[in-house]
Amino acid sequence: MKPILHRMALAAIALVAILAARPALAFDTTAQYAVLMDAATGAVLWEKDGDVRMHPASMSKLMTLSMLFDALKSGTVKLTDEFPVSEHAWRAGGTTSGSSTMFAQVGSRIPVEVLIQGIIVQSANDGCITVAEALKGSEPEFAAAMTERAKELGLTDSTFANSTGWPDPNQMMTAHxxxxxxxxxxxxFPEYYHYFSEKEFTWNGIHQENRNPALYLDPTVDGLKTGHTEASGFGLVVSAKRGDERLILVLNGMPTNKARAEESVRVLDWGFRSFKKYQIFAKGAAVENAPVWQGTYSQVPLVAGNDVSLIMTPDQRKGMKVSVNYSSPVKAPIAAGQQLGTLRIEVPDKPVQEIPLLAGANVDRLGIFGRAMNALKHMIFGA
Incomplete structure (x- = not known):
């Protein structure tokens, strides 16, 4: 058997092979770092220095919230539980700190649900430290646990020194x-995601509005978090859903709050306008029929085990190349679902994808007489 590579021009899905590399997507941003992600698949649609470590500022509060959501999901914490506000939380993140705060009073106890709202809507540093101390005893211990949990989640370029995003050489993440x-x-954590779309919150008699400008400029936006320090510039993590499509956008390193607001809406609009979902093959549809050696059938269909769909621009779709790789002929017996080859999809400016191709049917081996006749036929006719 010899491995063969089939290059297919499939008119039904208008795949046009290209010989030369296409230029990168002609789109840029004033942000220093950026990632646009298809939420459903996690595929990065467009990026600018997306894997370069940067100062995340208060956007790293998403990791603090993730740790709290983990505790809620495990049942070790309930929304109605009350966490105490220490003097350290009050001094480092409260009214005396000069930073974003929910104005928690030292010595008071605050329900977990209120702390979630304070951290999301008001970017409350006192709320973050209160959560950190309640879950791990101290903020340094909590930061170490954040780093460890980040690794478990595949956030390999993220390290944490605190729960708030306060400037520190070890508080680093990437846009990706x-x-x-x-x-x-x-x-x-879909049961807690609704908190990210809340536009206002009042605690301790003080009313504050959500700092995420995209919530007010785009009705399809429903989260997530802004950030700003001198070291990081202005940034945000935002998500929007239009129809069945959801995008996640990260921008950081912008010069002003105004630039952050305008750029978030501009990039989201471009993303929804430019990227579409294309179905390449349906689950179980024959991608190609492979010849079979010594089988009761002369061919076996090669199928994908799941729908094969990609998010891309129309230009990327035109430049897509599809190939099938398998050893031919395939030797019987063959069991339905057995992997026989791979489907390779190359799209300009996107990582190559390789998808297993499976046998679409059972093919039994011929009996002794049939195998003998098949061998004789091959010797005489070469087929």
Whole structure:
């Protein structure tokens, strides 16, 4: 048997092979770092230095919230539980700190649900420290646990020194990791995601509005978090859903709050307008019929085990190349579902995808007489 590579021009799905590399997507941003992700698949649609480590500022509070959501999901914490506000939380993140705060009073006890709202809507540093101390005893211990949990989630370029995003050389993430983290929150904690769309919150008699400008500029936006320090510039993690499509956008390193607001809406609009979902093959549909050696059937269909769909621009779709790789002929017996080859999909400016191709049917081996006749036929006719 010899491995063969089939290059297919499939008119039904208008796949046009290209010989030369196409230029990158002609789109840029004023942000220093950016990632646009398809939420359903986690595929990165467009990025700018998306895997370069950066200061995440308060966007790293998403990791603090993820740790709290983990505790809620495991049952070790309930929304009605009350966490005490220490003097450290009050001094480092409260009214005396000069930073974003929910104005928690030292010595008071605050329900977990209220802390979630304070951290999301008001970016409350005192709320984050209160959560950290309640879950792990101290903020340094909590930061170490954040780093460890990040590794478990595949956020390999993220390290944490605190729960708030306060400037520290060891408080680092990438835009790609932030997008992955946002996706984790959206899909693994759907029961808590609604808090991210709350536009206002009042605690301790003080009313504050959500700092996420995209919530007010785009009605399809429903989260997640902003950030700003001198070291990071202005940034945000935002998600929006239009129809059945959800995108996650991370921007960081912008010069002003105004630029952050305008850029978030501009990039989201471009993303929804430019990227579409294309079905390449349906689950169980024959991609190709492979010849069979010594089988009761002369061919076996090669099928994908699941729908094969890609999010891409129309230009990327035109430049897509599809190939099938398998050893021919396939030797009988063959069991339905047995992997026989791979489907390789190459799209300009996207990672190559290789998808297993499975036998679409059972093919029994010929009996002794049939195998002998088949061998004789091959010797005489070469087929």
């Amino acid at each position: 990791d932030l997008a992955r983290l946002a996706r984790h929150i959206i899909y693994d």
